[in-house]
Amino acid sequence: MTSGTDPEDEAILDGIGPAFSRLRRRVPTSRRDGSRNLILNIVSAGDGEMTVGGVAEELGVDQSVASRMVSDCIAAGYLLRTASQEDGRRTVLEITPEGAAARDGFAKAQRKAFEQITGDWPVEERLQFARLLLRYVEDGARLRRQERDRLA
Template identity: 55%
Template structure:
């Protein structure tokens, strides 16, 4: 890779830099603070395997419900999301992407692709491709890991502590 060199560290020292690097990457490759949060919410709603609530979005993003509620309200006001009655439990309100929300999500993705291409322009094409593949794999594995943790918490909450 040309430009910046990769860190010379290996093992623990290298892995200690992963979290800060991912955080730095998210901050530097978004259009702004509001865009980052809005993009995350639109992607969570789009990627959800079923119905999604405000609480589910907050849990997925690792923030409190009031924090995410403000951005969701703005997304609804801007026509990017809509509230709907749950098809499985009419007492619950779920969120859905509108066509404008899907368009905005695609716009964010396009901007992020351009940013990725700009940042990695001097990279060897094979390294660029491999890095993109690893980022996507990491994202998919993180989603599966998160879903597994959620299932375990739900299973633990549903078990009767007096029965063991």
């Protein structure tokens, strides 16, 4: 039990894991588009050059799984493999204009879904939820970076 919470609060906190697993199913996209959206966002948000290994690390999957997902984005014209500017022996991923347009389209669809799902909420609650969700994601990324740096 978390310090200072009652059993009802504990039940709410215990429901977070299952809620997160259901969350991604609320945005109407195909499985392929969902995977492409993940990859495009990872490559776009990466600090510096992004490799297939970096994508695998971000997703928490084997490199072979990430490689297949990246190859699908390349076949769709969303990504390019290019030589690293830091180390010419490495191959890095670069988003194409088509990939940026697809990423923006996915984001627009996600915002529309958010607005539909929360349409009956007071505006203040919608914005508060959005702010807290963004904070949660940013803090999670910071924690992953700290853990990666600790293990390096």
